[in-house]
Amino acid sequence: MASAELRIINRRIKSVKSTKKITRAMELIASSRIVKAQQRMESSNSYIEVLDEIVQELVNLGSIGQEESEQGLNKVALIVITSDRGLAGAYNSNILKLAEQKYQEVISSNKEVDLYAIGKKASGYFTYRNIDPASSYEGITDEPKFENAFEVMSSVIESYNNGDLAEVHILYTKYVSALTQNAIVKQLLPLVKAEDNSNEQEVENTGGYSFEPSAEEVLEELIPKYMNATLFGALLNSSTSEHASRMRAMKAATENAEDLVKVLTRQSNQARQAEITTEISEIVGGAEALAE
Numbered sequence: 001m002a003s004a005e006l007r008i009i010n011r012r013i014k015s016v017k018s019t020k021k022i023t024r025a026m027e028l029i030a031s032s033r034i035v036k037a038q039q040r041m042e043s044s045n046s047y048i049e050v051l052d053e054i055v056q057e058l059v060n061l062g063s064i065g066q067e068e069s070e071q072g073l074n075k076v077a078l079i080v081i082t083s084d085r086g087l088a089g090a091y092n093s094n095i096l097k098l099a100e101q102k103y104q105e106v107i108s109s110n111k112e113v114d115l116y117a118i119g120k121k122a123s124g125y126f127t128y129r130n131i132d133p134a135s136s137y138e139g140i141t142d143e144p145k146f147e148n149a150f151e152v153m154s155s156v157i158e159s160y161n162n163g164d165l166a167e168v169h170i171l172y173t174k175y176v177s178a179l180t181q182n183a184i185v186k187q188l189l190p191l192v193k194a195e196d197n198s199n200e201q202e203v204e205n206t207g208g209y210s211f212e213p214s215a216e217e218v219l220e221e222l223i224p225k226y227m228n229a230t231l232f233g234a235l236l237n238s239s240t241s242e243h244a245s246r247m248r249a250m251k252a253a254t255e256n257a258e259d260l261v262k263v264l265t266r267q268s269n270q271a272r273q274a275e276i277t278t279e280i281s282e283i284v285g286g287a288e289a290l291a292e
Contacts, residue, residue: 020257027250034243082119089249144235172234173241181241
C-alpha cells in the first residue's frame with residue numbers, strides 16, 4: 001500500500017518539476033521580449049503624442065464640422081486587440097470583458113456594431129457567442145508592424161468616409177508598468193473638442209503651430225495618419241502588456257510549482273517513513289515469532 005502511494009507521489013513530483021521547467025523558460029522568454037517591446041513602444045510614443053496634440057488642436061479650432069460627427073448609418077466600429085496565445089494571466093479576459101460591455105452598450109442604444117477582431121482570442125471569443133466579426137486578424141500582435149495597423153485601418157477609414165460608420169473605437173491594453181496594465185476604450189472618430197476649451201485657451205495653445213494652406217485641409221490630410229499611428233501605438237501597448245502579463249503569470253506558476261514540490265516531497269518522505277516503519281514492524285514481528 002505504502003509503495004503504491006510512494007510511486008504515485010514521486011510521479012507527481014516528477015511531473016510538477018517538468019512543468020516548472022516549462023513555466024520558468026516561458027517566464028525568461030517573456031522577460032526578454034518585454035524589453036524589446038517596451039523600447040519599440042517608447043520610441044513611437046513621441047511621434048504619436050505630437051500627432052495627437054496637433055489633431056486635437058485642429059479640432060479645438062473648429063476645423064471639423066459637426067455634420068461629420070453625425071454621419072453613418074447608426075453603426076459603430078469596435079477594434080478589439082487581444083493576443084494569439086494564452087498563458088498570459090488576465091490579459092485577454094480583461095480586454096474581452098471590456099469589449100463585451102462596450103458591445104452590449106452599443107447594442108442597447110439601438111446601434112449596429114462592426115467588430116474588428118485582432119488576435120485569435122478576440123475572434124474565437126465572439127465567434128463562440130455567434131457574433132461574426134467584420135474582419136479578423138491573426139499573427140500581428142506579438143511583434144506589431146506599422147503595416148499591420150495600416151491594413152486594419154484601411155477598410156475602417158474607407159467605411160467611415162463612405163458614411164457607413166458613425167463612430168470608431170479602439171479597445172486595447174495600455175501599458176503603465178511591468179506590474180500595471182489597464183484595459184481601455186479610446187474613441188478615434190468622430191473627433192471631438194477637448195472639454196472646457198475656452199477661446200483664451202485656444203489662442204494660447206495654437207501659439208506653436210501655423211497651419212498652411214488651411215487648418216481644414218491639414219486636418220483632412222492628417223486624419224488617416226492619426227488613425228494609423230494611434231492603432232499602431234495601441235498594438236505596441238498591447239504587445240508590451242501581453243509580455244508583461246505572461247511574465248508575471250509564468251513567474252507565479254513557477255513559484256506555485258516550487259511550493260507544490262515541497263508539499264509533495266514532504267508527503268513522499270512521510271510515505272517512505274511509513275513504509276520503513278511497516279517493514280521494521282514486520283521484521284520485529286517475524287523475529288519474535290521465531291524466538292518463540
